[in-house]
Amino acid sequence: MTDTQRNHTHHRLWLTVSGLLIAISLVVSGCGGVVEKSNAQGSVATANGGTLTYALATSPDTLDPHRSGLAVSVRVMRTLYDSLVVQTADGSIKPWLAESWTVSKDGKKYTFKLRKDVKFHDGTPFNAEAVKFNFDRVIDPATKAANALALIRPYTSSKVIDEYTVQVNLSTPSEAFLGNISQAMLGIVSPTAAKQEGEQFGKKPVGSGPYQYVDWKDNTSISVKKNPDYTWAPETVKNTGAPHIDGITFSIIPEEATRIGSVQSKQVLAAETVPPQNILALKNSPDLQLLQANTLGLPYTLFINERHAPWDNVKARQALQSAIDVNAIVKTLYLGTYERAWSALTPGILGYDESLENTNQPDLTHANNLLDELGWVKGQDGIRIKDGQRLTLKYVDGSPNREKRNDIAAMIQQQLKAVGIDVQVNITKDISTVVYQNGEYDLYGNSQVNSDPNALSAFYHTAEPSARPTLPGLSDPQIDQWLEQGAVEKDKDQRANIYRNVQQRINELAVIIPVYIFPYTVAASQTVQGISFDYLGYPLFNDVRIGG
């Protein structure tokens, strides 16, 4: 072999390598160009038009409002469906698809006069028949309705009076009813499409909302486009007509770092559920804005299971309340970005009892005294013992670490150790079996978004013998009576008083430890204007504009 040959081979290798390098750098620069171009498009867009890209933290289960069980679906469903009525910021009920309504004296018949100019996206006219179809669909077992079923109670039937008048019948009066039908999960679907698509309706949703459905790519994105015919928005938004923008693409980005990264790198214009550690950083970013709305209903609350000794004794429960430093937990974990909760209800809801704020301060001496009184004596390892039994507490929490709830468990474990309680934390995905079926918990936390204080009933009213027990397993005749009264009381002030009583009584009985109020947090580009929030804290996109 000659030198020339040797050089030749040598050359070929380096040619290949440098060729590859050039190819790679071409790909890199080419791709960089793509991203920059899309940025430019975003900032050039005028006040009208453009597409809002909005990152969701989890995937909706279905876009069939009556069958959905997830709050995340509501973000999308609120763009597709309208409701009969709307609840405004002060909690009052205003017209939407229904122009007006009357309630019978016994509170069991609601007669709605409907708008005559409303059409579903598929052209089906909206009328009394459509309302009847929708409400009957929710209670039809074949629909397998989820949360919608709970919301529509005590609905029994509807009667079409004339084309634009419908009478809705309830089995018992309910002051929560109008608020409940304002929710997206009782949004009105197109009867034609719902009948035609059957089980698949959730993947081909048709409503009468400001946006209409385009497509859904599994786990990736859901797109909606503007409904140009829309003229029937409720008074909670400024723009009564069709949206200013062309559409919305909801990207599904479960990984926190990727979701926040996508807003920072301008790949999406807005992203929901910003983790506390990012909130502070984003607040200081000049290109981004932070939008926050506290959700309404039941705050994240730890329920003490009264069905298990020793927690059936009020003193034992009070000891827990005194030993747990909720302030420390909320400050440490949420860095001042979440408000702590004091009551069984969140602020802002009818009847919220402000007087409970700043009560139940941590008091270790008090906690120790109560446990001493009950005869639990500290053993050698610092854990209390009575009749040979160690004082243990089963703390169940769901997986994954949603809103740092697993960390709350860890902190409580430490705090309760100080008063001699051995906390056994069980973090499991299978809440339905462990908590709801087997009741294997002493402490379990939950929250619920709701517009009406009547939501307390599902958690604190004595469960019927055949039904599943409530989370605290509470049975208090006084609370039961108030909750029943509250459901039917027509006088708003009276009603508020009743729920204040309930909250105070729950506090006296020490069945819960309220922890935090969840703020729905959105990070958005400065170029996005007009994202607003409804009464429950869900985003509304009617007024959105994208522009300079």
Add this chain to the structure above:
Amino acid sequence: MVQTIITRTISSLLVILGSLTLVFAIFYLLPGDPVLSMIDPTYATPEMIENLRIQLGLDQPFYIQFGHYLADMLRGDFGVSMVNSDPVLPKIIANFPSTLILTLASTCIAVLIGVILGILSAVHRNGWIDILARTIGLFGISMPTFWSGILLILIFSIQLGWFPAMGSDGISTLVLPAITLGIVGAGFVIRMVRNSMLEVLSEPFITTLRAKGISRHVILYKHALRNALIPVVTVVGMQIGEMLAGTVVIETVFSRQGIGRILADAIMARDIPVVQGVVFFTAILYVVINLLVDISYTYIDPRIRRSLT
């Protein structure tokens, strides 16, 4: 030769059947009630729960459920999702191309980086380039992909703005996830190529070639490399399977469409038919790839072919 293919095929079928049984049994034996995870337990009445159980056939004994399940699978009926009633098979088929592209791109990156660095590493044994290549290999193998993925997003998406952090439209969205996954594979390939190169270089025929006065480069890149690449084919084949599995994490981190993402979500939601469908589908793929690799290197390496006949 034909006999080999037949026995391999039969054993492959057994592997598929085994994985099916395993997935089915795991879900059957897992504590917890799939029906309860489908409807909100706060509101459902016991009657509703029971009806749903009967409707899903979950009230039947194990062997009947398993029998129905096998029969359905054989007919190509993968059932419908428990979460939203979507048929499972079309869901898999619609999402598969995206996973396939990611897998192939990652494999290409793994082979490209792996072979180049592996050769350089062996040729410059114990030099700085060898140390560098081995460090990169070790890094690739030991770093969890969700971590390196997020690291790449932080650097190349947020800081530099070169590539998108998420999505599955276009080549630009493919780069970061493919590199994340490719680096892992590259780690294995680097090691394999390096070891195999060093082994070949110490064989007598290389000495003979040297004695004949053939240049070092020709020996290295023509004779040694060709022989050294044979075991690499196996590693690459196995890597394709690994990459396929790796997409479960990567597709979630980068919010890509794909069957890995579907699987991750279905597991979280206890959506049993979807989990079973995806596992069955990937088991078939895995087995087919391995079969092809086995068959292919009987062609590549005459020694194996001879030993088999």
